[in-house]
Amino acid sequence: MQLRRLATATAAGLIAVAALAGCGTSNTPDATGDGAVSGDITLRLWDEKVADSYETSIAAFEEANPGVNVELNVVPWADYFTTLRQEVGTGAGDDLFWLNGANLNDYVEAGSLLNIDETLGAQAKNAWTPAVVSQYTVDGVLYGVPQITDGGSAFYVNEDLLAAAGVTADELSNATWSIDPAQDTLLPLLQKLTVDQNGNNAASPEFDSTKVASYGINVANEIQNIQLNFIGSNGGTYQTAEGAMTFTEPKTVEAYQYMVDLINKYHVAPPAEASNENGDYTRDEFIKGNIAVFESGTYNLANVHEGAAFPWSITEIAAGPAGKVTTAPGVIVAGNANTKNPEAVKALLEWLGSTEGNQFIGATGSAVPAVTEARDAYDTYWQGESVDTAAFFTVLEGNEQLPPVTGTNFGAQFEAFTPSLNEVFLGKVDVATGLKSAEDAAAKVG
Structure with missing residues (x-):
């Protein structure tokens, strides 16, 4: 201390x-x-x-x-x-x-x-x-x-990396993610933004996922700005009103599957080995210029402003099947x-x-x-400081918000379910199976 x-x-x-x-x-x-x-x-x-x-x-x-x-x-x-x-x-x-x-x-x-x-x-x-x-x-x-x-949450974007990939901030904020590839307009943008050390992006058959120079986005085992946004924008839930975890709700499972696939199937987000144990890892990597899109809240604004040596801006998050849903x-x-x-x-x-x-x-x-x-x-x-913060607040206008995390004994539940969620994000266990283990672990202490 x-x-x-x-x-x-x-x-x-x-x-x-x-x-x-x-x-x-x-x-x-x-x-x-x-x-x-x-x-x-x-x-x-x-x-x-x-x-x-x-x-x-x-x-x-x-x-x-x-x-x-x-x-x-x-x-x-x-x-x-x-x-x-x-x-x-x-x-x-x-x-x-x-x-x-x-x-x-x-x-x-x-x-x-x-x-x-x-x-x-x-x-x-x-x-x-x-x-x-x-x-x-x-x-x-x-x-x-x-x-x-x-x-609400917003996308911090590295304007240099976006320009190099031919992607605009408006394209990102107007995109929609979906488990249906035919409806998913976000993944193709993230693939363009993810580049290996040889200059191949993640959509290229020559892409080497073991030698990534810069990733598209910061998806990780983080609750407020990642999990809740994907869950809510797919129409899923994180908890009941009484605070019981709802990891196995079908729409919630779909959201986790999409997040895990971004990391382990498409390799457009950093591996969970790096982010599971360090909640600031992806923020720091964005500030270093190694991640193109950083989905986060206002509490990281001063850190980015102070640390980033490249041009950056803020735009609204992408939508999901249920629209743009975040928590405040x-x-x-x-x-x-x-x-x-x-x-x-x-x-x-x-x-x-x-x-x-x-x-x-x-x-x-x-x-x-x-x-x-x-x-x-x-x-x-x-x-x-010539920083436009509007995206953190316009995303809340006219959009349903997911309730903030709450509930008696959530701290103990969090400690109990986190090991199972870490395994899910690492890709070491089937998503549905891992989420069932996480929900069961939380229920034992809840």
Whole structure:
């Protein structure tokens, strides 16, 4: 774990950042400006880019509350929920921590989270993105302050690789994938974009799949931007409303078969040996210029913008037989019910849920703020960088969305079914058989 002690910012510096985000600091909530609270508290999250933004936001909070010291605890995603579960389960853990929807119910049922309606008042939620509020409301109670809303998935495209293959971004976003080859207009484009070291693309009989120089797309064992999109756009389901996994639903099986074929039959996506154990592998390969199309969300925008040395742009994802279907989850900051400093926690929750506190995330482009009036800071930042982010949001307009992952004990289910899914993506087991094993493994712990 990495603890980042926050440096004290000057008042002039804070005002400058607030001005960049579109408003001043004069509207700081009363609870964070009366100097009545004090003590040391910690805030846990997994995103380094947002942590950078939080440092500035929390410096402003600390200036208004000189008796409070906040430390950021940045824990890598791979370890985040394992260690959080262990720490909070023993009645300890950080005073505040990020949660995603897949892990919410476990902490609610354990009584580990502060009731936000009671802590900040029932009207506080009116300032936050309704979809995120809904995602984190259980039995009528909201259990966190929305921080980020992801928007939908989009295609990041390497314009150099597209031009070399004679493929356009519009062709990709207007394409439709299908298990019926006669209806599949996406695969031929991905084959053109996949090139071996001898310059042969994947549609050529001379193509050498063991010596690929650049792949067409980043299909992998990733839930939010890959599996859910293909499943939803084929009319399948990932879970029941109660959180039981539905891997064996026929349309879901078809979607997985298509994904696996892109990797192991057509070789237009990197082998699962590389991506199964490294969730950032395909992102990093796209940034290196080794993948033409990177299907992902807004949370990778800052990484791509910072790291890619080639011209790139963003376009809508392709459709499936059921249209363009994606998911738009959010992230909350939750208060630990066992905190020893509830007043300082309440004050920080109120600040992070305010326009002033949340806008710092958008002002650096690190993520889309979930406080409604803070969204302008995000749009302004990326407009200033000449990056068009519209595809993340237009894909949601008029299209049905697949619900974000949820359910009690999903973390344990995930650990149980992942080995079987890894085998599926590796091509070591028949898709239908592997999905049955995954569903059975999840049911045993669900």
